[in-house]
Amino acid sequence: MPLLECKGLVRRFGALVAVDDVDLTVEPGEIRAVIGPNGAGKSTVFNLITSVLKPSAGQVLFAGENITGMPVYEVAQKGIARTFQLCHVFPALSARENVRIAAQARDRRRWRFLGGGSVLERSAAVADEAIERMRLARFADVTAAMLSHGDQRLLEIAMAIAQKPRLLMLDEPTQGLSIEETGRAVQILKDMLAAGDLSVLLVEHDMEVVFKLADNITVLHRGRVIADGSPAAVRGNAEVRSAYLGGSE
Amino acid sequence: MNWKIHFAITAAACTVLPFVVPGHSLTILVEALIFGLFAMSLDLLVGYCRLYSFGHAAAYGLGAYSYALILTHVPLPLPAGILLAVAVTTLIAVPIAWICTRSTGVSFAMLTLAFAQLGYAMLFRFRDVTGGSDGLVGIPRLAGPFGIDWFQSKFGYYYLVLGCLLGSYLLCRAIVHSPFGAVLAGIRENEAKTIALGYNTRAYKIATVVLAYGFGGLAGALYAAFAGFASPELFFWLTSGRVLIMVVVGGAGTLIGPILGGVSFVFLEHHLSQLTDLWPLIFGTVFIIFVMFAPQGIWGILTSRLLTKRDVANSDSGKEASGAAT
């Protein structure tokens, strides 16, 4: 059974059809990339899956359960963690606290306002682990707003990892990252996937990253799926070529 | 740990105060502590959640009138009366919180104001019960269970209020440093992200409003029992205004700042009002100056001067200095 299944997703904004009958699946353990020229509707699809926007039509199923239109926080609780195109962190808090709050979200006792010491400890441990993974340990005590843009993006990914998701949705994670940082992020994601029990849905413009990481690729153009398959198949697809005018952005 | 020592010293100093301070000043001192508690209750909303309430007087008024109404009909011992008043206020706060948190920003502020003004209007509507513009007078302070009556004197009452203030501070501090408190920080910093992480932020906001009303109601009940009367101006928007000014000037998001703000305000008001008619104008102007140039408030300024970066990193969660200012 696929982990994530989008059936016939449609989203209209007045007369504009931003997402037009999109089908998308992510199997357990798979990395799927969603690519397409600007305005193709990639981020809108993300927003539909995570319920930030309600679909005009269509369904979103997660592990067989219909999560279409569920409140955003409930979708996250089901096991989906996402990053945003415009980097979203907690600016005035330390990097460690940022990640710890993310880790705390999955704790059953996260609401405790007295006697939550064990909750704080558990989430701190998970947070430290995630920070280690993203090689941000030396910035752990720095205020998030002071971090470089690249490190903030990595911090956001650390937050997503700390949620221990089943599905990780990354919206242009390498945007603004240096080559070194991009390489680092790619390697970390690869390691995590190798460790198991994680699937990734990725929106990316950097074609090198896409071809290095993705098992399968879905190509969107003007809100519709124009190709869906392995990297090799997509590379060779004429329609994709013409939509992109060839090559990476 | 650092703060515990500071707390102990402050508590000890406050305990000794009644012995060194002249009798008539004790009255003002008690009122000052009550107002400090009231201001701290608002800080939970303004400083930690960035929910600006223009109607927090409602909590104060509810606490005061609840105590007054209960005691005029049922001769309960003081502690029971106060606890019951707090319970009533907290209960009423739930639907208020539910409605107000449907909105953010100005709408939230206007809704809180509306509830306070509604309370004010209701007092006049049901004047047979509430005494209308005269309010309720002659509210008793009855001896407690087992014949405990030290709080019936002004001296004893001071310690009751001090105990409530210190206890509430410890409670609020614990709340703020708890997992719940961390979520509030998240809501303050980036609510959309907090929701995306899986938190039902609305529920947390409702809980915070209810908590703020609870502590504010405690302050109100303590006031009614002390002064022996409750009047409609407790609900008036200017009361909400004064406490909001105290929080901002004192230092929102620090708990201590607003307490100090509240305490100083009462003293300043008492002395200034005898000197000049201009004191509300002065306070309003000072408030504007702080909003424009020193939004972190007096305590915020003091603590950022004293704490170095290293201290910030070492204090638990680093929240007090880096995360807490408005």
Place this chain on the structure above:
Amino acid sequence: MNWFGFILAQCLNALSQASILFFIACGLTLIFGIMRIVNFAHGVIFMLGAYVGYTANVVTGSFLVSLIVAPIVVGLVGMAFEWTLLRHLYGRRDGGAYLLLIFGLAVVLSEVIRLIWGVQPLGTGIPDFLRGIVIILDQPFPLYRLFLIGLGVAAAIAIWQFLERTRAGLLIRAVSQNSEMVHALGTDVDMVRTGVFGFGCALAALGGVLATPLVTAFLGMGTSVVIDAFVIVIIGGMGSFLGSIIGSVLVAFVQVMGAYYFQDLALAFMYLLMLFVLIIRPGGLLGKED
């Protein structure tokens, strides 16, 4: 009893009330449209207008002069406030700062008014040339209220034409929609903002002058009025000029009917209405301030 005449009188009553409300609500909505701020101090501005108008009336002996002087003076005060203080808060990360500043303005202005004019209500009553009764369908109706309706309609048309037909009006509408673009095209957006803020304050002040003959100028007259205005712009849509007209009429009718049928609850009525509106449409303002 002339039932139809009675209804007509009530309607005219409501319309005259709507007229005053319109002046305040229109200013509020214009300010929001251009600055995305709700001017919580608008009620106090209204009050300031009433008091300044009173003084102008007493000094010059002419109500008409006060109708001109008060809005100008208060408009200038508003512009000064925006220019020296408010505009510096636009970039602040904490969106609540302007809320607090405007609140501070409300407090300071109330106090200044109290210090200058004292605590007693002030008023000179309805000016002589507007005193009198007009008989409509056997019902007596105050001339002054007809004057209010006429003035309100005239002002609404004038402002509408100003926004639609003049270059300045076009500029205002453009800045409301996309200030960056307008700025890029070379206009001093800051000046436009200052001007509109002043204009909005002037309108509220005009409302204050017009209200004085009916209710006298008194401390606290702004508190309920600002909540009324707030309800109006929520119903009509924040930033919508047309909405402020519709909203004013609606709210005025509700108030008049409410005062007639639910006299006891008169005080509470507006607050209940606002609660009701915000419960139904909290989304009207969500995400626009923070």
